Amino acid sequence: MALVKTLANLKSVQILTNKLAALSVVQQNGMSMYPPYYINPIFKKDAQVELFENGEAQKLAHIPTKAALIDQTCSIYYDDDIRLFRNYIMRSGRKSLARELLDKAFEKVKRSQLEKFHKAKTEEDKNKIVLDPREVFHMAVDNCKPVLFLTPIKRGGVKYQVPVPITEKKSQFLSMKWLIEAATDKERTVHFPEKLAYELIDASNNTGRVVKRKQDLHRQCEANRAYAHYRWS
Amino acid sequence: MLRKFNARLLQLSNNAACTQLVSKLPLCTSAPIEDANKKVVSKAMKAYLERAKEHDEFMAQKNLEFQIGKRHLANMMGENPETFTQEDVDNAISYLFPSGLFEKKARPLMKPPEEVFPQRKAAEFDLMGRPHHFLFYTGKPNFYKLLYDIVERVNECNRYEDAMNRKSIQRDPNLVLEMSGYQWLDKDALEKQCVEGINDKEYNNFKDAMERLTKLPYSYKVKDFIMEYSRPLMMQTKTHDVPELQYDKDGKAFITTYECLRKRARADVTVSSPGTGKITINGEGINYFDDIHCREQLLFPLIFTNLHKNVDVVANVEGGGPAGQAGAIRWGIAWSLRSFVDQEIVEKMRIAGLLTRDYRIRERKKPGQAGARKKFTWKKR
Structure with a gap:
């Protein structure tokens, strides 16, 4: 992940050379407050070590960086995917509420995993239980990622649901979105963090509603395989 | 005659x-x-x-x-x-x-x-009215001669590369021309040098051609030519001077940064060393901020420089909301910490985006719209 980010940053290095051209015509970065040649900050310590080892840092010496965002730190508790997930949970810009909900959910995950851990009789069973809620989260997201997707394509006046492969980014988005949707779909007496924790644990064990949703989608794609050629013809 | x-x-x-x-x-x-x-x-x-x-x-x-x-x-x-x-x-x-x-x-x-008074060109034609320059009829002989020269250099480099390949001599990787610290001559300077008006498109052509020349493996052979049309860039860390440390009565080193701005917030931050990592904001501790991400922001520069146990921070902040205030103090801490660390770490802080003032502000509401971008619900009548 970090490597991908540094590569993206290096790409923006080349933009500097076209700086004047970009400024003279229409600004290419939309409504951004920063000039187009500013690069994104590389704020994680390990990413920086890598940068200085392979000598790329020298190339950045003359290029200004954007300020690190309000939710980016070099702390060990920082995680890119969790930051993304938190932002997907967020409604109407209430970031602290989103953070509170997610932290509560992680706490619930930790508690229920610990409970399971202490209930387990044998050493073997105990080793199987993942206690770190972050790890549980990553496993859950990975397990819910679809590889195919149905997209409507119109051929001869009829709309066909055509299975298409999806990108890594989109599949991650769908997986996270489904997890949040599953957690929001609940009774009034149950709180969001509780339900989210439940869904996360379920998904990390490759069971539960979200994984089933993914499998349903895959099954439907399989059923519609006859339409696959509509992608290109 | x-x-x-x-x-x-x-x-x-x-x-x-x-x-x-x-x-x-x-x-x-x-x-x-x-x-x-x-x-x-x-x-x-x-x-x-x-x-x-x-x-x-x-x-x-x-x-x-x-x-x-x-x-x-x-x-x-x-x-x-x-x-x-x-x-x-x-x-x-x-x-x-x-x-x-x-x-x-x-x-x-x-x-x-x-x-x-602007400089003028000397006669470009002889007594018979016949032009000296072979590119006279392009209208911009000096500029096009420059492009012509660039192509000459490109061919020269290519020929050299072919010769080296024929002899199967490997290129010395240390001799690569490093242009990251340089910028091409800007349009005005080039116009002055050519004594000709140049439009944006032509200037871009010049830059593209120069870029193409520098990307060649043996471009270091024509380094003098390339340097003639490039200007060194200033190191980003050297754009602002690092202030000298000040000492109080007890011999404690400190730096105060005034006017730390972010959104609507304004702060002044004093960082002193030696310390124990105590943070004071408007007389309160780090609990001044209720949100965890604001507290995280305060600690970001301190953790980044590994000084979170060695310095004390005193900040006075006013205006804005919690996120803006935290951002203002974060910038103030990072800006002050430059005096306590060496040049290498300052550069690292810069790459981490700690030393850039965040100029982003709230976008204004537009008339005829619900918000800055949001539109009213569309009704036919």
Whole structure:
């Protein structure tokens, strides 16, 4: 992940050379407050070590960086995917509420995993239980990622649901979105963090509603395989 | 005879090209007149000679005015007019006509006429009206000659690469031309150097061509040529001076940064060392902020430099909301910490985006819309 980010940053290095051209015509970065040649900050310590080892840092010496965002730190508790997930949970810009909900959910995950851990009789069973809620989260997201997707394509006046492969980014988005949707779909007496924790644990064990949703989608794609050629013809 | 004269003119214009492609008009004016009676002189040349004469007279008069003015100025300032230099002139002008104008070009100035009046090209054609330059009819001979030169260098590098390949000699990877610290000559400077107007498209062509030349594996062979058209960039860490540490009565080192701004918040931050990592904001501890991500932001520069246990932070902040205040203090801490760490870590902090002032602010609401971008619900009637 970090490597991908540094590569993206290096790409923006080349933009500097076209700086004047970009400024003279229409600004290419939309409504951004920063000039187009500013690069994104590389704020994680390990990413920086890598940068200085392979000598790329020298190339950045003359290029200004954007300020690190309000939710980016070099702390060990920082995680890119969790930051993304938190932002997907967020409604109407209430970031602290989103953070509170997610932290509560992680706490619930930790508690229920610990409970399971202490209930387990044998050493073997105990080793199987993942206690770190972050790890549980990553496993859950990975397990819910679809590889195919149905997209409507119109051929001869009829709309066909055509299975298409999806990108890594989109599949991650769908997986996270489904997890949040599953957690929001609940009774009034149950709180969001509780339900989210439940869904996360379920998904990390490759069971539960979200994984089933993914499998349903895959099954439907399989059923519609006859339409696959509509992608290109 | 004519051929000889042409050769001389050519030589003159070549010399002119060497001296930054610019030459003063008088270079060519004195020679042609004696031969002019014998040979047919084209109308263009005649007009040119007239213009040249006019220009010479004009410049001579301006020069005279400047010299007299300079002497007057020297007398006014009570200095010796003989030893009054241009630097003294500038100082005297800024003393006598103090100007608060932001634009430097708009302030009063007194410079030698050669610098004030735009330079003009020397004759580009001979007495018969036949142009010297093979690219005369492009309208911008100097600029297109430059592009032509770049292509020459590209071919040269390619030929060299072929020769090396034939001999199967590997290129020394250490000899790569590193251009990351350089920027191409900007449009105005290039225009001045060519004494020709250049539009954006042409300037981009120039840059693309130079880029293509530098990307070649053996471009270091033509380093001098490339450097002629590039200017070194300033190291980003050196754009702002790092202040010296101050010491209080107890011999404690400290730095205070005023005007730490973010969104609507404004803070002043004092970082002192040695310390224990105590953070004080408006008299309260880190609990001043209820949200965890705001507290995280305060700690970001401290953790990044591994100084979170060695320095104390005192901040006064007002205005804005919690996120803006935390951002303002974060910038203040990072800005102050530069004095406590070495140059390498300052550079790391810069790459981490800690030393950039975050200029983003709330976007204004627009009339006819619900918000900055949001539109009202569309109703047909």
